[in-house]
Structure formats: structure tokens, C-alpha cells
Amino acid sequence: xxxxxxxxxxxxxxxxxxxxxxxxxxxxxxxxxxxxxxxxxxxxxxxxxxxxxxxxxxxxxxxxxxxxxxxxxxxxxxxxxxxxxxxxxxxxxxxxxxxxxxxxxxxxxxxxxxxxxx
Amino acid sequence: xxxxxxxxxxxxxxxxxxxxxxxxxxxxxxxxxxxxxxxxxxxxxxxxxxxxxxxxxxxxxxxxxxxxxxxxxxxxxxxxxxxxxxxxxxxxxxxxxxxxxxxxxxxxxxxxxxxxxxxxxxxxxxxxxxxxxxxxxxxxxxxxxxxxxxxxxxxxxxxxxxxxxxxxxxxxxxxxxxxxxxxxxxxxxxxxxxxxxxxxxxxxxxxxxxxxxxxxxxxxxxxxxxxxxxxxxxxxxxxxxxxxxxxxxxxxxxxxxxxxxxxxxxxxxxxxxxxxxxxxxxxxxxxxxxxxxxxxxxxxxxxxxxxxxxxxxxxxxxxxxx
Numbered sequence: 001x002x003x004x005x006x007x008x009x010x011x012x013x014x015x016x017x018x019x020x021x022x023x024x025x026x027x028x029x030x031x032x033x034x035x036x037x038x039x040x041x042x043x044x045x046x047x048x049x050x051x052x053x054x055x056x057x058x059x060x061x062x063x064x065x066x067x068x069x070x071x072x073x074x075x076x077x078x079x080x081x082x083x084x085x086x087x088x089x090x091x092x093x094x095x096x097x098x099x100x101x102x103x104x105x106x107x108x109x110x111x112x113x114x115x116x117x118x
Numbered sequence: 119x120x121x122x123x124x125x126x127x128x129x130x131x132x133x134x135x136x137x138x139x140x141x142x143x144x145x146x147x148x149x150x151x152x153x154x155x156x157x158x159x160x161x162x163x164x165x166x167x168x169x170x171x172x173x174x175x176x177x178x179x180x181x182x183x184x185x186x187x188x189x190x191x192x193x194x195x196x197x198x199x200x201x202x203x204x205x206x207x208x209x210x211x212x213x214x215x216x217x218x219x220x221x222x223x224x225x226x227x228x229x230x231x232x233x234x235x236x237x238x239x240x241x242x243x244x245x246x247x248x249x250x251x252x253x254x255x256x257x258x259x260x261x262x263x264x265x266x267x268x269x270x271x272x273x274x275x276x277x278x279x280x281x282x283x284x285x286x287x288x289x290x291x292x293x294x295x296x297x298x299x300x301x302x303x304x305x306x307x308x309x310x311x312x313x314x315x316x317x318x319x320x321x322x323x324x325x326x327x328x329x330x331x332x333x334x335x336x337x338x339x340x341x342x343x344x345x346x347x348x349x350x351x352x353x354x355x356x357x358x359x360x361x362x363x364x365x366x367x368x369x370x371x372x373x374x375x376x377x378x379x380x381x382x383x384x385x386x387x388x389x390x391x392x393x394x395x396x397x398x399x400x401x402x403x404x405x406x407x408x409x410x411x412x413x414x415x416x417x418x419x420x421x422x423x424x425x426x427x428x429x430x431x432x433x434x435x436x437x438x439x440x
Contacts, residue, residue: 037295045293
């Protein structure tokens with residue numbers, strides 16, 4: 001799996017690592033069950049802190065793309081389909097756009113809810 | 119099967135067929151002078167200690183040569199051995215056929231006019247030396263004959279100028295990592311452990327202990343991973359060390375191509391050959407790095423195209439000093 005981070009970007013490094021995995025899943029480059037490199041290995045490889053990598057992995061876990069198991073490392077979940085990864089990417093874009101527009105959290109959630117009820 | 123493959127298969131099987139024919143003809147000429155049971159196995163001193171009936175011995179000779187001939191023909195026709203490996207394979211077949219063919223004839227002839235208890239003179243050990251000599255001669259003949267059939271084309275013909283790249287922004291840091299599944303590593307660990315402990319208990323621990331240590335090293339490589347980053351290409355196991363790393367400074371370029379474990383590397387594991395080395399866990403796709411020294415280093419890993427493309431990108435970066 002290809003990981004790319006840009007230290008000069010304003011996006012936090014952990015998020016950039018998460019974005020790399022999301023992109024790989026969206027492109028079908030990785031399949032469910034595949035293991036991610038150990039956080040220590042990836043941190044050394046990219047020249048970032050281990051905790052930065054773990055933050056990225058934690059984020060992916062919250063999104064349901066990977067599962068973290070003690071002693072077994074991180075692996076892509078069975079439910080991590082390219083569609084799901086692309087949906088997550090669009091949600092992130094929607095949140096970023098809403099922030100740019102100055103919307104509050106409640107306003108955005110109200111928007112999503114009205115769309116769900118429609 | 120193409121006509122080329124047919125030619126290769128015929129040549130590979132030829133020495134075994136010839137050995138079989140010669141054995142059969144000689145068997146017929148001396149048949150009436152053989153005892154009812156033949157001495158077919160001899161101890162280190164050359165005295166007979168194993169016997170077989172005439173028919174059983176004949177069957178044994180025919181079957182073993184036929185099976186070996188078929189095996190050689192099949193592997194040659196399979197076309198996975200190319201270039202020099204194919205020629206050595208043919209030569210090896212000639213050598214094996216000559217060695218076995220000679221020994222079987224020699225066993226037959228020591229039994230001529232011999233009593234039931236086995237030949238008086240036993241089995242003169244010079245026959246082994248002659249068999250080895252015959253093997254060398256036949257091997258050379260096989261090497262020469264192998265030039266008669268067209269060599270299998272070497273699939274390694276990538277054009278270095280057209281190597282794939284990955285578009286990276288200035289200042290962007292990229293790394294590629296991938297695990298390798300090695301299904302046979304746990305088996306190897308168990309075998310090494312068992313052998314180490316057995317040898318340690320039964321013989322001595324000076325031989326047993328190194329096997330034990332080797333088992334532990336292999337154990338850390340049960341689930342190795344390959345990383346490509348600004349430091350180069352690394353294959354590491356469970357622990358930070360031992361590991362195999364080729365720094366970017368030593369590389370000229372990288373390709374993704376299929377490698378054949380047996381034909382190109384002579385087996386599996388960490389292989390070092392005259393012109394190439396590598397971590398070879400299976401036949402199939404691999405990142406193959408051309409080193410500045412002219413040698414090659416290969417790692418068998420899935421999605422090798424991405425890994426090789428990133429290596430070439432990082433090499434470009436290093437050359438332009440970014």
C-alpha cells in the first residue's frame with residue numbers, strides 16, 4: 001500500500017496517512033483482510049512519529065475501514081468496500097465545505113437529517 | 119505442446135531412454151548366466167547385503183529410468199527453465215542417466231556367473247568412480263547437445279527508459295509497504311527446531327544449537343514485510359533486526375517482473391547467486407532492483423509494480439537532488 005504525506009500541508013499528518021489508506025481502499029488496491037504495516041515500521045518509513053501513525057489508524061478504525069487487534073496489528077475490515085471508502089471521502093468533503101461556509105455542527109447535522117427524512 | 123517444447127522434452131528424455139535400451143540389451147545378453155537372485159545392495163566394504171529377483175531387478179531398472187526420463191521431459195517441456203538454467207538441466211539429466219545406467223549395468227555384471235550368496239569379489243568400489251566419470255562425460259555431452267534445441271527466451275527484457283513512475287509533489291514523502299505471506303516458513307521453523315533438538319540430544323549441542331538459532335531467525339521472518347521509502351528497499355521480519363536493506367545509493371533502477379524461484383534462484387529463502395540475490399518466497403511477481411554494481415536484487419511481493427514505480431521515482435528525486 002502506498003502512503004504519502006506532505007509535511008508542508010496544513011492537513012494533519014495522521015489524517016494524511018488515513019487518507020492514503022482510504023484512497024487505496026477506494027481504488028481497490030487493497031482488499032479486506034489485508035494487513036497494514038505496523039505503526040512503528042510505517043513511522044520510520046515516512047519519518048514521522050509513531051503516535052502520528054497511530055492517530056491515523058485510530059481514525060480509520062472509527063470510520064470502520066480497519067480493525068485494530070492487540071498483537072495482530074491493523075487489518076482492513078470485511079466491510080471496507082471501495083464504495084464505502086469513497087462515501088467517507090465525500091462526507092469529509094461535505095464537512096470541510098460546511099466549515100468553510102461557517103456552518104455550526106448542529107446546522108450541518110440538521111441538513112443531513114432532513115436529507116435522510118426526505 | 120509446441121514443436122520447440124517437443125524438441126526440448128525429447129532431448130531431456132533421450133539419455134534415460136538410451137540408458138534403458140543399453141541396460142535392456144545387456145540384460146538379455148547375460149540373462150542365462152545370472153543367478154536366480156541378484157546381489158543388488160552392497161555395504162561400504164563392497165560385500166553384498168541386499169538381494170532381488172531377476173525380474174524384480176529388471177522392473178526396478180525400467181521403472182526408475184522411465185520415471186526419471188518422464189520427469190526430465192516434463193520439466194523441460196514446461197518451459198520455465200530458460201537460458202543457462204535450461205542447458206545445465208539437460209546436462210544434469212545426461213549425467214544422472216549415465217550414472218544410474220552405468221551402476222545398474224555394473225550390478226548386473228558383477229552377478230554374472232556368481233553363486234547365490236553374491237559375487238565372490240563383492241562390488242569393486244572402482245565402479246562408483248567410473249560411474250562418476252561417466253556422469254561427468256555425459257554431462258558435458260548433454261551441455262553441448264542442449265545447444266541443438268532453441269533456448270527458452272529470457273523474460274527479463276524490460277526497457278529501463280520506460281519504467282513507471284509515481285507523481286509526487288515537491289516535498290511530499292512517500293512510502294510503500296506490503297506484507298509477504300510465507301506459508302512454508304512455519305513448517306521450516308518446526309522442521310529446523312525438531313532437527314536442532316534431536317541432533318542436540320542425540321549427537322551434540324555444537325551442531326544442534328546453530329540449527330536452533332537458525333529456526334529462531336526464520337521464525338522472525340514468518341510474516342516479513344517489504345518497505346520502499348527514502349532509505350531504499352527493506353525486507354524485515356518481526357524484529358527490527360535481522361533485516362535486508364538495499365539503499366537507494368546502490369540502485370540503478372527497479373522493475374516489476376515475474377521471477378522463477380527454482381530456475382533463477384535455485385530455491386526459496388534468502389538466495390545469493392553469482393549474478394543476483396534476493397528474498398524469494400515463491401515464483402511470481404517481484405520487485406527486481408538493478409544495482410549499480412551490475413547485480414540484481416529481487417523480492418517476491420504482490421503489487422510489485424507500485425513498489426518498483428516508487429523506487430524509480432525516489433531514484434529520480436535523488437539524482438536531481440530534491
